[in-house]
Amino acid sequence: MPKDPQNQSPNQSPKQSPKQSPKQSPERFYINLCLHFHQPHFQLQAVRDEVFANCYYPMIEMLEGKGGNVDGLKLNFHISGPLINYASRREMDFLNRMKTQVDTGKVKIVGGLIDESFPQLSSRMDDTHFQMVRYGIATDRFFGVPASEWDGFHIVEREVGEILLYQLSTGMEDLGALPIYYLDVETFFTSDIASSDEEGNLSLKHFGVVDPALQSTMPYFKEDALFTVYRDEIMGKPFFVAPIHSELRYFLLKRRPIFGPDPTFTPTEYLDMIRRKAMVAADLIKKKSNKDTPPLMFIFNDAELFGQWSKDPAADREWMEEFFRIVAESEDTSFTTLREYFERYGYIDTYPMKTSTSYQEFESWTMKRGIRGVTFGDPKLRRVISCLRDLEKAQERVEKVVLERVTKELENKGGSSHILMSEITPRVLSARNRYDFIRIFLAEYYDENILKAYDLIHTIRNITYQEDPRWASRHPNFGSCTYYDLTGLAYIAVADRLADYLLSEITETWGLFPRTTMEIVDWDYDGNDEVVINTDQQYLVISKVAGTVIHHQIHSPYFKGMNFKKILASAETLVTEMPMFPATGFYSQCLIHTEPDSELRVFLEDDSRVEYCRDAYRANLAFKNDSGELTIAASFDYEIFELTDYSVNGEKLTVTVEATQDLDFGDGKRLPVSLKKTFIIFDDEFHVKFTVTKLKDEKDPIWDKVLFMPELVNSVTPADDIDGVLESFVKINGSDIEKKIALNYQVTDFPKNGGFAQRDITETIFLPDELKYVLTIKTPLYGSFYDIHTYRFMDKTSRLMEDMAISPAVHQFYKDFVFEDHSRLGYHQSGAKITPIFKLSKSASTEFTISLTREIVEIGSSPNIREGGISLISYSGR
Structure with a gap:
């Protein structure tokens, strides 16, 4: 019998190389x-x-x-x-x-x-x-x-x-x-299998003896x-x-x-x-x-x-x-x-x-x-899964209503025991052919549009569970592929809306859907409750961690005045034409879906660390040192905010979170300060009011040095499926106050030799009343348009502005863990972070109110939109 090559003695010749015959x-x-x-x-x-x-x-x-x-x-x-x-x-x-x-x-x-x-x-x-x-x-x-x-x-x-x-x-x-x-x-x-001297030998490690079970008695094959x-x-x-x-x-x-x-x-x-x-x-x-x-x-x-x-x-x-x-x-x-x-x-x-x-x-x-390790380890993906869980629940609400009707219909026909009837719903919901059962019942008791709507919800949900957005786009070798997520999130938004209208149809409760709802729930399974808000025009999630908005979806203006048949037609178009980002912005646009940020990292042990997503509406307090550089005096980036108030008043929803910190000026002096964020959602508008309160020595001159720095983050990126030229710019409209401030911004530039670089530019601008973040979207299927996101500085907010900075929302993610050219991000990948820098007023509390609205404008119908715009992306190589 030939010798077993796995049991060669040390004196035998070594194994052949792969190329030896x-x-x-x-x-x-x-x-x-x-x-x-x-x-x-x-x-x-x-x-x-x-x-x-x-x-x-x-x-x-x-x-x-x-x-x-x-x-x-x-x-x-x-x-x-x-x-x-x-x-x-x-x-x-x-x-x-x-x-x-x-x-x-x-x-x-x-x-x-x-x-x-x-x-x-x-x-x-x-x-x-x-x-x-x-x-x-x-x-x-x-x-x-x-x-x-x-x-x-x-x-x-x-x-x-x-x-x-x-x-x-x-x-x-x-x-x-x-x-x-x-x-x-x-x-x-x-x-x-473990050997006697390995760390994995727990018996040796804890008790000092070699465990004989380390030697397997099971026959096994080498590869x-x-x-x-x-x-x-x-x-x-x-x-x-x-x-x-x-x-x-x-x-x-x-x-x-x-x-x-x-x-x-x-x-x-x-x-x-x-x-x-x-x-x-x-x-x-x-x-x-x-x-x-x-x-x-x-x-x-x-x-x-x-x-x-x-x-x-x-x-x-x-x-x-x-x-x-x-x-x-x-x-x-x-x-x-x-x-x-x-x-x-x-x-x-x-x-x-x-x-x-x-x-x-x-x-x-x-x-x-x-x-599962990727899904719940990657913070962005965890949020996509949370949206899918919401859609699963919406589909199940429909199914339970259908099964209740089936049970009643069968009971009315007689001859069926109550015990058997009570088992229909749990048995069907746990069946491997659950979808088939529901389709049969829908075909028997409802019209064809009801059945079609259910099919579309189920199909869209399965489409968005596909592996590439869950896996390949998360792998370190592939870099940031946010467009997969943004596309899927738009599909989920349409299916979720269709589920609401479908529920309205089968329960004959027209006018009650879509509902305005607010829930306090651990939405992303991080051990902290979030506030989840769902309205006809918006879907957003407010986290107590740093008091940020971690997910914000604004639906298309075309959703206004929708009815069951119209939303059904929209969902059918998605499934038959399969548009992807940026075309999905015509249906729903995810404003907040940022990468983990290497600037927001916490080291654990060895090479393990946590990188938090940048999210939106973070805010910190700073001061300028003797050399004019900004130094953080009070960071709220890792603070757990307290949910102090929330209310639903008709179509208007209000949520308030609050936290306190000590200002540290580096000279041993510390002053307590409170930061309150009030989020107001109404129709297609979003407002955030920051309230900074001096909790001690409010007359101390040192407060005059304190600067307030909220972060207005927007994840939407430009896209061009026609010419391949990405364009995003900001347009700043000045107030009636002739005060000038410094605008420090970065430009993502594409040179001849490939890749991209960031250029720093400083300009002087008049005090802004509003800032428009504008993205050019060009698609062969839906035409070309400007996606305009307008931030307005309400009341007297702009008067307190000292400077403004604009940069990519995230500069790097997983720095030193992935290839450098994948780790670095520009406006074309991560969106923008707009940071107005304010001084505090002389009073104990200072309020800063900023609103956000979105509009879609066809290119050509608004020829003046580009006048005075500041480009955030350039092509020096062209």
Whole structure:
């Protein structure tokens, strides 16, 4: 029997390098190449156009030409639901040509979820079932492949926990599909166990003895043996695993180094590496099973590796065609599809996998907590999830009303026991096909518009659970991708509004919805209650942490005077046309959704730290030192404010929070001061009144040196889907007082050599009465417009202004943790922070009142808007 390569003695020769050819080959091995085609909902149009040109069409052309003519070529493809959705609207030629490849038998389709969503984040048990059913409908419609004929299943980002595994395996059983999943060896089949000298040896650490349980009695495989199919089960539901190996994934098409010293591979070298691994695997598989089962060498990768990543589809095509050729001409190997191999050879054994984790590259980033670690660790994402939770509750309110009617209708028909009737609602709400049940009841008892509205709410909610805004846009390698969030938040706002009108329709309580509501609840699950306000025109959340507004959505003026049919039409347009930010601003605009700010960081231990979002309406007190620099005298950035008052008076809502601090002038002198913030919401207007109160020695001359610095933060950014030129500017209208102040502002500049830089500029301006933050939005679908946000300094507020500063809302996030060019942010990524600097009045208390309104103006209808404007973005490279 050949020696086990895992048990080599120190005197044996070292393992071969990846490029060394083995001295012998297994009698036979197979190669399963599965490519994952994916572009998320809300992807930038320029990226979509590029990837179709560089990857998707060149890939099809290769399969239609020389590459596809190779004897025995068999591939697995997973075409993601969002990509199918987009292509069905804009690139039907791609889908038609892909179907031709499926019809020839060269390509077999792998199943998945229609929105590439993370249903394990949802509070509903039926979302996984819904996602699978809808994807099956899509593959049947466009490729002629129903779910029962899927070759396997792609789990989104291979993010797997026990509940999801059970839901998937149950769903696959319902659909008559083969429950076989691609999952990563390094993550889900780890063979690492603790050793006696490791920190993880708790028995040694606490009691001074070596725990014998550290030596596992369970037989396990090293990664080299995991080149075939294994069985597992969850709650009695069987499933199968196709283990993916990182080496095979990352060395495919490795024509060029990525970081410099890493190796490249020719097709021959790549196949030799696969053959070497197959030889080892064949021996180990036979040891385990006593069968001559040929290894299956899994290559699972993103299709975009071909052409898009390299931007050289011609060279990639040449490499891939050569690889296809040498595999076809090899006597010991050939391509196969996953299902074909499984139906011929079955599985080797039941070998349980590790769960509740994701693939290794993301494990450190998530602290091995998977998508839940990202969701609740990333403060921006936590707030998106909070909005989704609100929508889930709104949908459930509708469902409960429907189920109450069903119960009454059945009771009226007689013959049903009261005990059975009382179980209808909880049973349906916990069912994996809950959505299907509700649709059946709606179709029976209500008209088609009611059913359509429910479908749209459910569809939009699932769309906004997609993985890219939850995951990829949070990864340190990708930088800030706020537009994903802003798009999804607009969709949620429309669906939430539709749910209100739908509830009004089915309860026949017209005129009561949409309601003006105020709740005191821990909205973002941070252990502190927030004030959540929902009106016809606005949705905002006020946090006691720093007394800030952490979320503020202003709906489109077109929402005014809406009725059920109009909001239904708006929601239908969203789902059929799938607009993304900035076009979603026509529906609803999220004004406050800032990044974590590296200037607001608190160090914990080792390299752990908390970075707080900048949010809006922070306020601190400062003074100028002898050199004229501002020094913070009292920071409220981390203060927990007390909720002192809140009221609802018709359509007007008022919330007041308050905190105290000591002014520290650095010379040992300290003076107590109170900061009160009163937020007033009415119709489409928002007002904030800051009240600074001197709590001691109000006549002390030192108060004359104190400056008050509120932060007017706005997350909205410019966008141009036509010319690609981003424009934002401020327009300052002076008061009737001829006082001049200094305006210190930054300009985000795009030079010739790429990237961007910040330039500091100082100007003198007349005392402002109002400031307009204006963004140019250009879209091919909805036209072009100015998004205007007007801040007015009310009453006598402007008279106390000494200076003003304008900068990007956040300069850096996760500084030193992510790539520098991703960490730095400009106006085009983070929006703006406007900081008026005020002196205090002579009285004990000083009030500063600022209002905010939003309007949308078509470009061309307001030609004077740019006159006197101060540009915040420039292009010195043009």
